[in-house]
Amino acid sequence: xxxxxxxxxxxGARTAAPGEVLVEVRGxxxxxxxxxGIIFDRTVGHVRAVDGVDLTIHxxxxxxxxxESGCGKSTLGxxxxxxxxxxxxxxxxxxxxxASLKGEDLRKERKRFQMVFQDPMSSLDxxxxxxxxxxxxxxxxxxxxxxxxxxxxxRELMSAVGLPPAGLKKYPHEFSGGQRQRIGIARALxxxxxxxxxxxxxxxxxVSIQAQVINLLQDLQDELGxxxxxxxxxxxxxxxxxxxIGVMYLGGLVxxxxxxxxxDVPLHxxxxxxxxxxxxxxxxVEDSREQxxxxxxxxSPANPPTGCRFHTRCPWRQETRCDTERPELRVVEVAGASxxxxxxxxxxEQIAAGEIERHEVExxxxxxxxxxxxxxxxxxEAYIAP
Amino acid sequence: xxxxxxxxxxxxxxPLLAVRDLRVTFGRRGEEPFRAVDGVSFDVRxxxxxxxxxESGCGKSVTSxxxxxLLPTRGNTVxxxxxxxxxxxxxxxxxxxxxxxxADIAMIFQDPLSSxxxxxxxxxxxxxxxxxxxxxxxxxxxxxxxxxxxxVGIPDPTARLANYPHQxxxxxxxxxxxxxxxxxxxxLLIADEPTTALDxxxxxxxxxxxxELVVETGTAMVMITHDxxxxxxxxxxxNVLYGGKIVERGDRHTLFARPRHPYTVGLLxxxxxxxxxxxxxxxxxxxxxxxxxxxxxxxxxxxxxxNALDVCVRQTPQWDGDDVVGLRCFNPMAVSR
Ligand SMILES: Nc1ncnc2c1ncn2[C@@H]1O[C@H](COP(=O)(O)OP(=O)(O)O)[C@@H](O)[C@H]1O
Ligand SMILES: Nc1ncnc2c1ncn2[C@@H]1O[C@H](COP(=O)(O)OP(=O)(O)O)[C@@H](O)[C@H]1O
Ligand code: SF4
Ligand code: SF4
Ligand SMILES: [Mg+2]
Ligand SMILES: [Mg+2]
Numbered sequence: 001x002x003x004x005x006x007x008x009x010x011x012g013a014r015t016a017a018p019g020e021v022l023v024e025v026r027g028x029x030x031x032x033x034x035x036x037g038i039i040f041d042r043t044v045g046h047v048r049a050v051d052g053v054d055l056t057i058h059x060x061x062x063x064x065x066x067x068e069s070g071c072g073k074s075t076l077g078x079x080x081x082x083x084x085x086x087x088x089x090x091x092x093x094x095x096x097x098x099a100s101l102k103g104e105d106l107r108k109e110r111k112r113f114q115m116v117f118q119d120p121m122s123s124l125d126x127x128x129x130x131x132x133x134x135x136x137x138x139x140x141x142x143x144x145x146x147x148x149x150x151x152x153x154x155r156e157l158m159s160a161v162g163l164p165p166a167g168l169k170k171y172p173h174e175f176s177g178g179q180r181q182r183i184g185i186a187r188a189l190x191x192x193x194x195x196x197x198x199x200x201x202x203x204x205x206x207v208s209i210q211a212q213v214i215n216l217l218q219d220l221q222d223e224l225g226x227x228x229x230x231x232x233x234x235x236x237x238x239x240x241x242x243x244x245i246g247v248m249y250l251g252g253l254v255x256x257x258x259x260x261x262x263x264d265v266p267l268h269x270x271x272x273x274x275x276x277x278x279x280x281x282x283x284x285v286e287d288s289r290e291q292x293x294x295x296x297x298x299x300s301p302a303n304p305p306t307g308c309r310f311h312t313r314c315p316w317r318q319e320t321r322c323d324t325e326r327p328e329l330r331v332v333e334v335a336g337a338s339x340x341x342x343x344x345x346x347x348x349e350q351i352a353a354g355e356i357e358r359h360e361v362e363x364x365x366x367x368x369x370x371x372x373x374x375x376x377x378x379x380x381e382a383y384i385a386p
Numbered sequence: 387x388x389x390x391x392x393x394x395x396x397x398x399x400x401p402l403l404a405v406r407d408l409r410v411t412f413g414r415r416g417e418e419p420f421r422a423v424d425g426v427s428f429d430v431r432x433x434x435x436x437x438x439x440x441e442s443g444c445g446k447s448v449t450s451x452x453x454x455x456l457l458p459t460r461g462n463t464v465x466x467x468x469x470x471x472x473x474x475x476x477x478x479x480x481x482x483x484x485x486x487x488x489a490d491i492a493m494i495f496q497d498p499l500s501s502x503x504x505x506x507x508x509x510x511x512x513x514x515x516x517x518x519x520x521x522x523x524x525x526x527x528x529x530x531x532x533x534x535x536x537x538v539g540i541p542d543p544t545a546r547l548a549n550y551p552h553q554x555x556x557x558x559x560x561x562x563x564x565x566x567x568x569x570x571x572x573x574l575l576i577a578d579e580p581t582t583a584l585d586x587x588x589x590x591x592x593x594x595x596x597x598e599l600v601v602e603t604g605t606a607m608v609m610i611t612h613d614x615x616x617x618x619x620x621x622x623x624x625n626v627l628y629g630g631k632i633v634e635r636g637d638r639h640t641l642f643a644r645p646r647h648p649y650t651v652g653l654l655x656x657x658x659x660x661x662x663x664x665x666x667x668x669x670x671x672x673x674x675x676x677x678x679x680x681x682x683x684x685x686x687x688x689x690x691x692x693n694a695l696d697v698c699v700r701q702t703p704q705w706d707g708d709d710v711v712g713l714r715c716f717n718p719m720a721v722s723r
Contacts, residue, residue, distance in 0.1 A: 068585040176674045206441035206612065211656035211670030218667070233585065240658035240668070260664045277590035278660050279615025283638045285661060286619030293594060294587045296541070297555040363541045 022195060022227050023057040023080060027089035030075050034302060047302045049075040051251035052089075054329070059194070062221065062228040064242030064259065066235050066274070068298050072251040073231040077197045080229065081113050082106075094194070111141040114188035118200035120180035124172040130158075130183055131168040137191045153190075161186045161216060178209035185216065189224075197229045202237060214241055235278050239263060244340070247271045250301055250309040253329060257341040265336040267343040267352060269316050296363035308346065315358040321346045401429035401709075402606050403453070403574055404469045410445070410452050413461035422448045424630035424681055425466075429709045430574065435600055435607040437621030437638075439614060441653075443675060445630040446610045450576050452476070454493055455483035470574070489519040492567035496579040498559040502551040508535070508562050509547025515569040534565040539595060557588035564595065571603065578610040593620060614653060618642055623710070626650050629678050629686035633714045635707065646718040648693045685716065693717040 030050040033043040049072045057063045065073045078084040080091050082098045091098045093109065101109055114137075117123040124133060134154055135144060144150045155165045161182040172180055181201065188196050201217065202210040218241065220226060232238050238245055238259075245262050247255040247270065255268040266272045273292040280286060294313050299305055305312045307323040314322065321327075329342040334352040350356045410423040423445040430436045438446050451457045453468045453475060468475045470491065475483065487493070495501050503511060512534060513527035522530070528547065535543035538561040551559055560580060567575060577596065581589035597620060600607050609621055617624050617638065624641045626634045626649065634647035645651045652671040677689040681702055685691070688698040695717050703714045 068587060176676050178674055207614075207653060207656045208441065208671035209674060211658075211668040212672075214658070215668055215670060235586070236658045236660040239660060239664070263660065273587060275660065277586045279586075279589075279593075279613065279619055280659055280661055281614040281618045281642060281654060281657055282659070282661075283618045283642050286615075291590060291594070293590055295539075295591075297557055297588065298585070363539070 018060040018225065020059050021056055022059040022094055023055075023229075024092040025053055025055045025076075025080060025089070026092070028053045028076070028079055028086055028091065029088040030072070030079050030084055031087040045302050048251045048304060049301060050079060050086075051301075051304070053248075053251075053253055055246055055253060055256065057195070057227060057229060059227050060221075060225050061243040062230055062241055064238035064245040065229065065231045065248055066233065066238045066245060067248035068274075069233060070298060070301060071248045072301065073233075073248055074199050076248070077115070077199050077229060077231045081115055081197050082110070083115070107141070111137070111191040112193055113195040113197065114191065114193040116181075116184050116188050116196060116198040116201050118203050120177065120184040120204075121172060123184060124180065124187075126172055129169055129171055130163075130186075133172075133183065134168075134187055134190045137187060141191050143191060157186045157190055160189065160220065162212075176209075177205055178212055181205060181213050182216065185213075185220070189220070193226070195227045195229065197231065199231045200233070201230065203232065203234065210237070217241065235274060247274065250299065250304050252309060253342075253344065254310065255341075255343045256329065258338065261336070261338060261341055265334065265341070265352075267332065267334060267337060267341070267348045268310075268345050269314050269351065270310050273313075273315075292358070295361045299364075308344075312364055313361060315361055316347060316351050316356050317359075317361070318347055318356070399431045401469075402432050402471065403430040403608075404467075405429070405449075405453065406467045406469070408449060408452060408466040408468065409464070410448050410457065411463045411465075413463075421681075422630055423452065426627075426630070426632055427466075427705075427709070428625055428632065428635070430606045430608055432573070432606055433600070433604045434623065435609055435621045437617040437624040438608065438610045438627060439612065439617050439624060440627035441612055441675070444627040446612075446627060447578055449627075450493065450578050450608065450610055454487060454491065454576065455480065456493075485519075488515055488572070489570050490572055491574045491576065492570070492572040493576045493578065494560070494563050494567050494580050496582045498556070498563040499551060501563055502559060502566075504551055506550070507547065508549050508551065508554070512547075512562070512566050512569055515566055519570040531565070531569070534569060535562065538562070538565045538568070538599075539591070540565070557584055557591065560584065560588075560592055561595070564592075564599075568599065568603070568605075572605060574606045574608070575600075576608045576610070579612070580609075581616065582611070582613070589616075596620070614642075614657060626653075629675065629681060631681060631686070631714065632705070632712075633687070635710070635712045637711070640711070644721060646713050646721070647715050648691045648717075648719060649687050651719055652690075652692075685714075693719070 028050055029052055031046040031048050034045045034047060036042050036044040053076060067073055075084055079086050131154060134157055138144045154168055158165050158167060163179060163182055202213050205213060221228060230238060230241055242259045245257060245259050246253045249270050255271045266275055273294045276292045292315060296313055299312055307325050308327050311317050311322040327344040327346050329344045331339055331342055332348045334349060347356055406427045408423055408426040409421065412420045412422055414420055426449055428436060438449065440446055452464050464476060509528060509531050512531040513524050516522045516527040516530060517524060532543045532547055535546055540546050540558055540561050554562065581592050584592065611617060621638050624636060624638050625632045628649050634650050645654060655669040656671060658668060671690050673690040678686040679688055679699060684700060685698040685703050688694045697716050703716050705712055705714050707713055
């Protein structure tokens with residue numbers, strides 16, 4: 001792609017070199033208050049969307065976050081971009097604590113991290129042309145001073161994401177889903193970011209289009225040295241695109257590893273169950289592989305289980321420690337597991353060695369909202385109305 | 387075509403459902419009518435699971451809704467036939483079709499919330515089906531409903547009878563819907579993306595349940611999905627749709643091991659596989675369905691097809707095959723892949 005040189009030059013001065021730490025997340029918590037009552041806005045509890053996460057993202061790498069819906073992936077992504085204020089903990093971006101930045105400094109720093117969303121349509125203002133959408137960010141960061149240069153840059157952006165320059169005059173609805181995602185990516189690129197947080201960037205797309213967008217993201221990373229945090233529920237997509245993967249369960253990381261190794265040597269029972277549940281488009285594999293079927297649903301993040309949060313569904317759960325002691329991420333001595341591979345399970349070594357037997361788990365009922373199976377039987381009116 | 391592609395088991399037995407040349411055309415105000423389903427034919431035999439797979443908009447749901455008589459009738463035309471047990475469903479009156487639905491043929495959808503009544507308890511919704519189609523009283527039906535909930539893996543089923551749909555999780559709701567679908571022991575179950583809205587661990591539970599039920603009850607199933615992975619583990623026979631037409635059909639082992647249609651091959655090459663070696667780039671299908679040519683005078687896939695010949699933009703490729711295996715392509719992939 002010819003666009004790379006120009007796009008790269010437009011980016012600001014950076015300090016971290018490839019491979020160095022770009023983002024450092026320490027003890028991050030994001031809790032949302034649960035309000036109740038019509039007159040008095042009483043807080044009756046908290047959704048612990050992100051509940052104590054440490055992770056490090058290196059410059060130039062792709063870090064993938066996977067886990068079931070509601071486990072806190074998007075909230076973590078937003079908190080890293082300073083779009084969701086943390087309840088506790090910190091995000092250090094290129095050596096600077098984001099929370100400490102104010103005014104002009106914050107604005108300057110902001111253009112260094114951008115977000116790409118799942119549904120390009122809802123994140124693009126339908127009344128603006130593509131040109132206006134791309135200019136918006138550039139203008140906000142004072143990158144549109146020279147008219148000729150701006151014009152050239154817009155064309156570069158379009159070409160970088162594989163869209164014709166004529167598309168600049170069109171509106172989002174005139175594009176297909178895959179093309180709209182390209183526009184979303186162009187917009188993120190327009191201000192020359194270092195880090196792009198992509199939240200389910202291909203989930204809404206058909207597989208043939210998914211592959212186009214995945215390849216585009218990878219090409220852009222190679223050319224521009226971008227750093228990605230890719231948040232997705234599709235483990236096959238995440239494994240394909242990521243260098244390292246963090247597996248989340250109920251607001252916490254339960255395992256972190258180099259992408260290939262995670263598949264070869266999964267250590268956490270949840271990771272193993274998650275991987276065994278992903279269907280593979282190959283009947284021979286499907287017929288022969290062992291599935292670890294989890295019983296029941298994901299517990300509510302407003303009322304997470306004690307101890308290891310996975311203990312209510314874990315087929316390897318033990319009588320001791322599992323329901324009383326929350327396991328920390330740690331490196332374990334297991335054949336094939338490297339020093340960058342961390343897992344939050346008290347019994348990872350024994351499970352890997354086959355010393356602990358898998359057992360049946362009674363399913364526990366978990367509700368989605370409104371009080372659950374034992375809550376009030378009448379559906380709230382807001383629920384009936386639509 | 388080699389004879390080994392034909393499974394002897396699939397050959398035997400009369401079809402339970404024979405869909406022939408199904409065409410659905412939507413009239414659109416101020417615009418050309420739009421043909422969403424364009425001559426679709428397939429058979430479902432007792433006990434068989436048949437997959438309809440393809441990307442969004444290729445006509446999967448419209449096909450199933452037309453068979454079930456659930457399409458809005460105003461301005462739309464449905465042609466062809468769908469013979470179920472000797473009777474053409476497309477010729478039935480609305481009340482006749484209503485009796486068939488639920489009794490002989492049941493359907494489950496992607497979003498269980500839209501198929502469950504939010505203000506009626508789960509138990510009553512299940513028993514209502516039995517009252518209507520089996521003539522049971524509610525009192526007789528209740529314990530059976532609890533058995534059914536237990537059968538589909540809902541914990542503490544008797545207590546759950548009193549729950550409203552919103553009190554259950556998405557996965558449990560889909561189970562409740564499956565229980566309702568099974569309430570009258572239908573001979574055919576049509577599942578339209580039943581797991582698309584669910585997390586993969588819950589999807590695995592539901593697919594395992596459906597597989598088990600099909601084996602146990604002998605119910606035939608049509609599985610509609612965009613996910614080739616789901617099809618690979620579940621379906622005896624797979625039909626790949628593109629732009630409203632079936633472009634390839636085969637038993638699942640042959641279709642995945644030796645796909646012949648360039649679109650099928652393109653789809654398989656687009657999917658990142660969890661078990662594939664890492665570091666290989668995906669090969670996407672270029673373009674999008676917006677580039678499609680009209681089937682009337684061409685192969686719709688031609689603008690995106692790496693194998694396209696001159697003839698592909700001038701003539702409609704005809705179906706070469708039968709009710710068990712077949713292909714619609716002028717220049718398919720070589721047999722050895
Ligand atoms: N703005 C918010 N207010 C209250 N709860 C929220 C908010 N955003 C997310 N949540 C809750 O936090 C949890 C994690 O959500 P999210 O980060 O979106 O998960 P994921 O992206 O993994 O699906 C969920 O239970 C969700 O309902
Ligand atoms: N009621 C309708 N009126 C007009 N067009 C429709 C209607 N329902 C579906 N379509 C169109 O028919 C095509 C096939 O739709 P559908 O069968 O739902 O696709 P899918 O394969 O994703 O299930 C699509 O282009 C869709 O927009
Ligand atoms: S700590 Fe216990 S409950 Fe948690 S994953 Fe390990 S074995 Fe299972
Ligand atoms: S008929 Fe021609 S264009 Fe269509 S799939 Fe076959 S080779 Fe490609
Ligand atoms: Mg999310
Ligand atoms: Mg559909």
